[in-house]
Structure formats: structure tokens, C-alpha cells
Amino acid sequence: MAATAQTVAQVRDLGKYKHGWETEIEMETAPKGLNEDIVRFISARKDEPDWMLDWRLKAYRHWLTMTEPTWAMVDYPAIDFQDIYYYAAPKNTEGPKSLDEVDPELLRTYEKLGIPLKEQEVLAGVQGAPKVAVDAVFDSVSVATTFKKELESHGVIFCSISEALQNHPELVRKYLGTVVPYTDNFYATLNSAVFSDGSFVYIPPGVHCPMELSTYFRINAKDTGQFERTLIVAEEGSYVSYLEGCTAPMRDENQLHAAVVELVALKDAEIKYSTVQNWYPGDETGKGGIYNFVTKRGACRGDDSKIRWTQVETGSAITWKYPSCILQGDNSVGEFYSVAIANNAQQADTGTKMIHLGRNTRSRIISKGISAGRARNTYRGLVRMGPKALNGRNFTQCDSLLIGDRCGAHTVPYIESRNRTAKVEHEATTSRIGEDQLFYCRQRGIGEEDAVALIVNGFCKEVLQELPMEFAVEAQKLVGISLEGSVG
Amino acid sequence: MLEIENLHAAVDGRAILNGLTLAVAPGEVHAVMGPNGSGKSTLSYVLSGRDGYEVTAGRVRFRGEDLLALDPEERAAAGLFLAFQYPVEIPGVTNMTFLKHAVNGLKVQRGEEELDAMQFLKLVRQKAKALGMSDDMLKRAVNVGFSGGEKKRNEILQMAVLEPAFAVLDETDSGLDIDALKIVADGVNALRGPERSMLVITHYQRLLDYIVPDRVHVLAGGRIAQSGGKELATRLESEGYAAFVEKAAA
Numbered sequence: 001m002a003a004t005a006q007t008v009a010q011v012r013d014l015g016k017y018k019h020g021w022e023t024e025i026e027m028e029t030a031p032k033g034l035n036e037d038i039v040r041f042i043s044a045r046k047d048e049p050d051w052m053l054d055w056r057l058k059a060y061r062h063w064l065t066m067t068e069p070t071w072a073m074v075d076y077p078a079i080d081f082q083d084i085y086y087y088a089a090p091k092n093t094e095g096p097k098s099l100d101e102v103d104p105e106l107l108r109t110y111e112k113l114g115i116p117l118k119e120q121e122v123l124a125g126v127q128g129a130p131k132v133a134v135d136a137v138f139d140s141v142s143v144a145t146t147f148k149k150e151l152e153s154h155g156v157i158f159c160s161i162s163e164a165l166q167n168h169p170e171l172v173r174k175y176l177g178t179v180v181p182y183t184d185n186f187y188a189t190l191n192s193a194v195f196s197d198g199s200f201v202y203i204p205p206g207v208h209c210p211m212e213l214s215t216y217f218r219i220n221a222k223d224t225g226q227f228e229r230t231l232i233v234a235e236e237g238s239y240v241s242y243l244e245g246c247t248a249p250m251r252d253e254n255q256l257h258a259a260v261v262e263l264v265a266l267k268d269a270e271i272k273y274s275t276v277q278n279w280y281p282g283d284e285t286g287k288g289g290i291y292n293f294v295t296k297r298g299a300c301r302g303d304d305s306k307i308r309w310t311q312v313e314t315g316s317a318i319t320w321k322y323p324s325c326i327l328q329g330d331n332s333v334g335e336f337y338s339v340a341i342a343n344n345a346q347q348a349d350t351g352t353k354m355i356h357l358g359r360n361t362r363s364r365i366i367s368k369g370i371s372a373g374r375a376r377n378t379y380r381g382l383v384r385m386g387p388k389a390l391n392g393r394n395f396t397q398c399d400s401l402l403i404g405d406r407c408g409a410h411t412v413p414y415i416e417s418r419n420r421t422a423k424v425e426h427e428a429t430t431s432r433i434g435e436d437q438l439f440y441c442r443q444r445g446i447g448e449e450d451a452v453a454l455i456v457n458g459f460c461k462e463v464l465q466e467l468p469m470e471f472a473v474e475a476q477k478l479v480g481i482s483l484e485g486s487v488g
Numbered sequence: 489m490l491e492i493e494n495l496h497a498a499v500d501g502r503a504i505l506n507g508l509t510l511a512v513a514p515g516e517v518h519a520v521m522g523p524n525g526s527g528k529s530t531l532s533y534v535l536s537g538r539d540g541y542e543v544t545a546g547r548v549r550f551r552g553e554d555l556l557a558l559d560p561e562e563r564a565a566a567g568l569f570l571a572f573q574y575p576v577e578i579p580g581v582t583n584m585t586f587l588k589h590a591v592n593g594l595k596v597q598r599g600e601e602e603l604d605a606m607q608f609l610k611l612v613r614q615k616a617k618a619l620g621m622s623d624d625m626l627k628r629a630v631n632v633g634f635s636g637g638e639k640k641r642n643e644i645l646q647m648a649v650l651e652p653a654f655a656v657l658d659e660t661d662s663g664l665d666i667d668a669l670k671i672v673a674d675g676v677n678a679l680r681g682p683e684r685s686m687l688v689i690t691h692y693q694r695l696l697d698y699i700v701p702d703r704v705h706v707l708a709g710g711r712i713a714q715s716g717g718k719e720l721a722t723r724l725e726s727e728g729y730a731a732f733v734e735k736a737a738a
Contacts, residue, residue, distance in 0.1 A: 435539065440576040443536050444586070444646065445564035445594035454589055458580025458629065 030087035036060060039193050042087050046162045049169050059182035059192035066186045072349040073378045073410060074318050076254070076291065084225045084256060086194045135160060135199045135215045147211065156240075157202040158213050161229055164200035171202055175233050179262035179299045179326070187258040187320075188295040191227045195260065198228035203238035203269070212468050214243040217259075225256040232262070234269035236302065241272040243471055254282075254317060259294045267302030267329065272310070274467050275323075276475050279315035281482070284373075286345025289317025296323035300332035303358070308335040310466045312475045313350060314482035322380065324353035327361035327389070334363040337463040339475075341456075341482050342375030342407070351381035351412075356389035356422065365396040368460045371407035372486035378410040385422035392422040400430040401459050403452065403486045453480025489514045489685045490535075490555075490654055495546035496710075497527075497534045504530040506710035507546070512654070515682040519696055519721060520689045522707035523729040528689045529573060531707070532658040535687075536570040537563050551653065564590075565597035567653030571643040571660050578630040583642065586630045587612055587649055594650065615648040619675050637668030644675040655679070656687045661695035673698030693725040708732040 030041050039060050043053040068079075134146045135158065151158050157168060164172050182192035199215040217228060234240055257279060265271050273296075282289025292315075298307035309323035319342075325334025336352035354363035363383065371377040377400065385392045400409035411428050433455055441451035457464065457476050464472050464479075490512045497505040504527045512518050522528050533541045535548065537560040548555040550566060558566060578586065591611075592602040603611065616626060619641060631639050640660055647655055657676065661669055676686070676699050688699055696704070696718065704720040706713045706729070713732040714720065 434576070436576045437578055439538050439560060440572065440578070441586075441589075442560035443564055443570050443572075444590035444650065445561050445597065446589045447561050447593060447597075450589060450593060454581055454586070455578060458578055461580035 028089050029085045032085055033082040034060075034084070034086055034194065038086050042194055042196060045087065045089075046165065048162075048165050049173075051173060052165060052169075055177065055182060056193050059189050060194075062183055063186070063189040063193055066189060068186050072320050072380070073376060073412075074320060074347040074349050076318055076347075079254075079256060079291070081190075086225055086227070087196055089196075135213075150210070154207055154210055155204040156207060156209055157200065159200055161195075161198045161200045161231060164231075168200070168202070171233065172200065172231065175262070175264050176229075176231055177262075179264060179297050180260050180295050185295060187293040188260050191229060191258050191260045191295070194225075195227045195229035198230040198259070199232075200230070201232040201240060201242060203234045203240045205235040206237045207235075208238065209240040212241050212243060214245065216245050225258065227257075228259045230259070230261040231264075232271060232273070233264045234266060234271050234305075236266045237268040238266075239270045241274070241468060243274040243276070243468060245276045245278070245471075254289060254291055255280075256291050257293070257316075259296075261294070261296040261323075263298030263307055265298065265300050265302065265305035265307050265332075268304045269302060270306040270308075271298060272308045273298070273323070274471065275309075275311040275313070276467075276471060276478065277311065277313045277315050277319070278478060278482075280317075281315045281344070281346050282317040284344045284485070286317070286374075289346075290315065292316035292319045292321065294321040296321060297326065297353075298324070298334070299326045300329050300334060300358075300361075302332070303329040304331045305329050306333040306335075308337070308466070309352065310337040310463065311339070311350075312460075312464070312467070312478065313338070313340040313348060314478050316348075317346060319346075319348040319350050321350050322352055324355065325363065326355045326357065327363065327392075328357045329361075330358040331360045331362075332358055333361070336363075336365045336367070336381075337466045338367045339370070339460045339463045339479070340368070340377055340379075341370045341479065342372070342377040343482055343486055344373040344375060346373075346375045348376070349378040349380055351379045353382040353384070354394055355382075355384050355386070356392040356394070357386045359388065359390045360392070361389055362393045363395075365394070365398075366462055367396075367398045368463055369398070369400045369409055369411075370403065370456055370459070370483070371400065371409050372403035372483055374406045376408045376410070378412060380412040380414075382414040382416070383424050383426075384415075385417040385419055385424065387418045389419060390421045392419070394422075394424045396424075396426045398426075398428040399459070400428075401456065402430065402432045403456075403483065449480070449484055452483050452486060456480075456483060489516075489551060490687070491549040492535075493547050493549075495531075495534065495548065496544045497530060498542050498544050499530060499540060503544070504710055505534065508707070508711050510705060510712060512685045512687060514685055515680075516702045517680065517686045517688060517699065518703045518705060519699075519701040519718075520687060520705050520707050521691070521693070521721060521724055521729075523733060524691070526707045526729075526733075527710045528691075528707055529658055530710075532570055532573075532656045532687075532689060535563075535656055536560060536568060561593065561597065564650075564652075565594050569647050569650060569652030569655045571640075571647060571655060571657045573658040573660075573662060575631045575634075575639040575643055577632045579632050581630050583626045583628060583630055583645075584612065587626075587646065590646070590650060612649055616645060618678065619645055619648065620671065621645055636663035637665065637671075640664060640668065640672050641675070644672055644679075648675065648679060651679075653683065654685050654687070656689065658689045659691060660688070661690055661692065669695065670698060693721040696721045706732050 039056050180188050203209055263271050279290035307325050313319050327334050334354050340348045340350050342348045367379045369377040379398045383394045398411045413426050415424050437455050438451050457479050492510040495505050495508040595602050705715045
């Protein structure tokens with residue numbers, strides 16, 4: 001696969017964090033800091049309807065009354081929310097345009113990242129490679145969305161959320177904030193006030209989305225927060241598989257990323273949401289890196305609906321995210337497959353919430369945490385069986401793998417069952433990467449780092465195999481790269 | 489091919505090998521026999537470079553190189569293979585994937601071109617077939633849920649695919665019933681050749697009925713107590729190790 005070969009070449013060239021370069025491009029930014037004027041500026045810049053601005057302002061005012069959560073097992077210095085740019089956009093990319101009009105410098109950026117934005121290249125790509133539609137978000141705005149026409153012919157809407165606010169305001173208004181309300185939590189509320197862009201997906205009733213959809217997030221500008229908002233609605237009997245990827249340049253300062261993702265699955269609908277998160281993790285001493293404080297939640301609103309979260313979290317200085325499912329519809333299914341790798345000074349506190357409300361709802365949680373260096377890796381999960389969730393079922397498996405003797409792994413499961421017919425199972429293991437396994441690999445001629453990557457990939461297999469094929473290959477490589485230098 | 493001279497080695501500060509000297513010429517198969525605790529497995533780990541096995545004196549030349557100066561994967565690239573007494577399980581990694589990393593890991597180290605997917609598949613299928621191993625076994629995770637016999641056969645498959653110049657078989661017969669033993673021995677014999685040498689470490693003479701050695705050495709007290717032809721193994725079987733252990737202790 002071309003993208004893979006390119007990635008390998010980039011890794012060779014760029015060393016440990018392969019996406020650490022910066023694009024030189026003229027940017028338009030709002031003044032630093034946050035106040036009502038900034039919220040108004042962002043809304044005006046995007047020419048939003050009044051109700052959208054009102055919603056943002058309500059969120060902003062509510063945010064002023066909130067305090068940052070401190071319960072996660074992560075340490076970081078206080079964030080100065082007035083020292084951040086809340087809006088940064090490449091100049092001349094006002095609103096989405098056809099690919100021909102996109103700044104060539106931006107196209108080159110995505111090309112370098114191995115993200116094909118030119119449809120003809122995808123079409124002419126490797127034989128048998130499935131098509132993937134891409135929405136590329138650069139700092140605060142979406143710069144390009146591919147395969148729009150083909151998707152439209154199926155009635156699928158895939159565009160930036162700014163564009164959706166222009167062209168499909170009634171759909172956005174109907175669903176936005178219905179899964180993650182603007183009062184939800186400190187970071188989600190901040191996001192509701194200042195979100196700049198993100199993706200919007202709408203799958204009409206009965207439609208099986210003909211290709212993978214993906215959004216590729218790139219933070220480029222300095223001192224900029226990225227606050228994207230993604231909303232995916234799958235109507236009755238529809239199906240969609242969606243993937244997001246993320247990278248950022250290497251910088252000494254920490255950068256804030258506070259996204260919100262909302263999924264709505266109606267009757268018989270299925271949404272697969274996969275994430276390969278590779279934000280800059282900071283250097284070996286813990287300097288720099290992204291603070292990834294993200295709220296992701298899906299509502300299985302209709303009967304027999306299904307939502308599956310798959311995440312591979314290798315980047316970020318701090319990861320704080322709990323992709324969750326609200327299982328409202330009877331017989332609905334929620335799944336969470338996670339690989340979280342923390343190396344050097346990285347800190348990850350991640351897991352899921354499965355809220356069982358409807359009858360015969362089922363959930364499955366498979367979490368694989370890998371800690372190396374001085375990193376701290378926490379699985380935190382909640383399984384709640386409501387009083388009406390008759391015959392609700394959950395199975396949770398949390399496995400932790402330790403590399404070296406200075407890292408930590410923690411498992412914090414919360415289980416609440418309010419009815420006698422529900423069944424909740426939790427299994428957890430913690431193990432060290434075996435000296436015997438490493439030696440066995442090395443005796444066969446496999447170098448030490450390759451051996452670690454091989455063993456860890458085996459450990460994560462149950463999760464990685466849930467990713468769409470073409471991304472699974474990338475994810476496997478990423479696992480190896482993010483653990484470089486963790487042994488010996 | 490392999491020259492071990494006055495080798496002393498310790499584990500956790502305890503001396504296990506005490507001046508072992510042994511030379512194996514190209515194409516030869518030597519057997520090392522000895523009672524429990526005589527240093528047989530230590531010898532295999534010292535040769536393959538496992539952490540924790542400290543060489544305190546002596547030297548080992550392998551194909552003209554100082555073997556002890558190399559990392560384990562470099563020793564493998566130089567042509568050394570160890571068939572493990574207890575093959576290790578690697579959950580989630582298929583035999584196929586593991587072999588591919590091994591084959592290409594060796595090729596990269598040797599500066600040769602890596603095999604592509606098709607070439608590799610062809611090579612492994614052919615070797616597996618020769619050992620009577622099913623495709624299904626190639627798709628299973630390395631040694632996970634394998635019976636004792638399957639694990640040992642898997643070691644021989646790896647050896648057949650990697651084609652080492654020198655193979656150390658560490659108690660490959662342990663835990664095998666007679667049918668499995670024959671299959672493994674046939675696999676090993678098929679790999680014998682004028683350029684390939686082997687060191688067969690075993691507790692019992694039984695294996696040597698099937699893999700007939702050129703030389704037999706008795707290891708006792710961390711050194712070679714006696715060497716001879718294959719008849720030495722038969723003598724050991726009837727007389728036991730006691731005489732050698734006493735001699736070594738004296």
C-alpha cells in the first residue's frame with residue numbers, strides 16, 4: 001500500500017514522531033483569550049444562524065460557572081484559558097471549496113501525512129484498495145472533503161459541520177447537543193461555546209454507506225486550541241463506518257484539544273467509529289505534547305441499534321476520554337475496543353461508559369493498556385444497568401501490559417446494577433512483557449524493538465482486528481513506533 | 489564451525505560451566521549428554537546470548553567470529569539457531585507472522601533483500617508440508633495451546649525455514665512420545681548436510697537412536713568429562729552418569 005510505504009519512509013526520515021513538522025501557511029486567528037466577543041467572532045466568521053450563536057453563548061455562560069475536573073489520574077500544570085487562540089484558520093480557505101481551489105501547500109501537508117485528498121489518486125491507487133472519503137480539518141477549519149458527489153448520490157451527507165449549518169441547519173439543530181448537552185462537563189461545555197469545525201454525517205433510512213468515511217485532524221498553529229465537533233446521525237436501518245486520525249507538530253508548549261463527538265443511531269442502525277489518535281505526545285522528558293480532553297458519546301436511540309467504538313490511542317501528553325454508549329433502545333448493543341499506549345512521560349486515563357436503559361441491551365468492553373517508560377495508564381469505566389434494563393448484559397475485559405519497571409497501570413471499574421436480571425462480568429489481567437518472549441524473538445533474528453512491536457501487536461490483536469483493514473496496518477506500525485526506546 | 493575454549497559461565501553469581509572445551513566441524517552432529525544440573529541448558533543459553541548468563545572466562549569462535557561479542561539477533565544472523573527446550577508462547581501473533589519477521593529480520597541483518605508475501609508463503613508452505621504440518625497450525629498463535637509434540641515440531645519448522653548453519657537442539661526429545669519423537673527426528677535428519685552442524689543436547693540415549701551423532705560428549709560438573717563415538721551413548725544408557733559425576737566432583 002502506497003500510504004504505508006510512505007509512512008515507513010517518513011519514519012525513517014523523521015525519527016520518532018513522524019508528524020512533527022510544521023506547515024508554513026498564512027493564518028487568520030482571532031485574538032488570544034476567551035470572552036463573549038470571541039464566541040460571537042467565531043459564530044460570525046462562519047455566518048451561523050442565530051440559534052447557533054445563542055446556544056454557544058449559553059454554553060459559554062455556563063462554562064464560567066464550572067471548574068475543571070480533577071478526578072482523573074493525571075497531573076498537569078493549570079491551563080491558562082486566556083492564553084490560547086480559539087480560532088485559527090488558513091487564509092483563503094473560507095468555507096469549503098472544490099479540491100481544485102484548495103491551497104496546494106495544504107494538499108502537500110496531507111499528502112505528506114499519507115492522507116489522499118485527490119480523488120483520482122485514490123481511484124488510481126492500489127488495486128482492490130477500498131475507497132475512503134476524507135474530511136480534512138486543519139486547525140480550526142475543514143479544508144477539503146472528498147467523494148462528496150458520489151456520497152450524495154446515495155443521499156449520504158458528509159461535510160464539515162460549518163457547511164452543514166449552512167446547508168442542513170434543521171438536521172444539525174435537531175440533533176446537536178442531544179447526546180452531549182452543552183452543560184455536560186467542563187471541556188464539552190467549552191467546546192460547545194467555541195467549536196470551530198468538525199464533521200457532519202447523515203445517513204438516510206435504509207442506506208448502507210458505500211465507503212468508509214474519515215476525518216483527518218491536524219493541529220498546526222502555535223498556542224492554538226482545537227475544538228472540533230462531530231455529529232453523526234444514522235437513520236433507521238442504515239449503516240456507516242467512520243474513522244478519525246489526528247497528528248500535530250512537535251512543540252515545546254502544550255496544546256489543548258477538546259473535542260466533542262456525538263453519535264445517534266436510530267432503529268436498526270449501526271455506527272462503527274474508529275479512532276487512531278497520534279497527537280504529538282511530548283518529548284522523552286515530558287516537555288510539550290497535546291492535552292487530549294475529549295467527550296465522545298453515542299446514543300443507541302432506536303431498538304436493535306448498535307454502536308461500536310474502536311480506539312487506538314498512542315499520542316498526546318495526556319489523554320482523558322471515555323467514548324460511551326447510551327443504550328436506550330431495546331436490544332441495542334454497545335461495544336468499546338481500546339488500545340491505549342503510554343510511553344515516556346505520557347499519561348492516559350481512558351475507558352468507557354455503558355449506560356443500559358432499554359431491555360435486553362448488551363455491551364462489550366475490551367481494553368488493552370500498554371505502559372512503558374515512566375508513563376501512567378488508567379482504565380476507568382462505568383457499567384450501569386438501569387431499573388428497566390431487564391436482562392441487560394455486559395462483559396468487560398481489561399488487560400494491562402507493563403514494559404520496564406518505572407511505569408504504572410491502573411484499572412478503575414465502576415459497576416452499578418439496579419435490577420436483578422442484569423448480568424455484569426469483569427475480567428482484568430496485568431502482565432509484564434516477558435523476557436522469555438523477547439529472547440525467543442531475538443534468537444530467531446528479530447531485533448529487540450521489532451520484537452516488542454510484534455509482542456505488543458499480538459497483545460492488542462483483539463482490538464486491532466476491529467479496525468477497517470487499511471487502517472489496521474497503519475495502527476500496527478504506530479504501535480511499534482510509539483514504543484521505540486522502551487526497552488534496553 | 490564452532491570452537492568453544494575453556495568456557496566458564498555463571499548464573500546469579502553461581503558458576504555453572506567450568507572450563508568447557510568443544511569443537512564441532514562443518515557437517516558434524518555432536519551430542520551432549522549429562523545429568524540434570526550438569527550445565528546442558530546453560531550451555532545452550534550462553535551460546536545464544538541470553539541475558540543473565542554471564543561468561544566469566546573462555547571464548548567461543550563461530551565461523552571465525554567472536555560469538556560472545558554478538559547480540560542474540562546477530563548470533564542468529566551469523567547462522568546460530570536454538571531449538572528451545574520450552575518453546576515460548578506469543579499470544580496474538582500467528583506462526584506465519586512470527587516466521588515472516590524472523591526470515592526478514594535475518595535478511596535485513598545480512599544485507600539481503602526481504603522476501604515478499606508470495607515468496608514467503610511458498611517457502612513456509614513447502615517446509616510445513618515436508619514436516620506434515622497443516623496450514624491451520626501456521627495460522628495459530630505461536631505455541632499457544634500447542635501440545636508438547638506440536639511445540640517441538642514447530643521448533644523444527646522454524647529451523648527448516650530459517651536454515652541455520654548451526655543448530656543447538658536443547659532436549660528436543662523431552663516430553664515427546666515415540667511417534668512425535670520419530671517425526672521430529674525425521675525433520676532434523678532431513679536438515680543434515682555437509683554445511684550444517686548440530687549440537688544435540690539430551691538427557692537420554694533414546695533420541696540418538698534416531699539422530700545418530702558423529703561424536704558424543706558427557707557433560708558433568710560444567711565441563712566435558714568424556715568424549716567418544718556414538719557407542720558412548722549406549723554405554724551411558726547402561727551404566728548411568730554416576731561415574732562421571734563422581735569423577736567431575738573429585
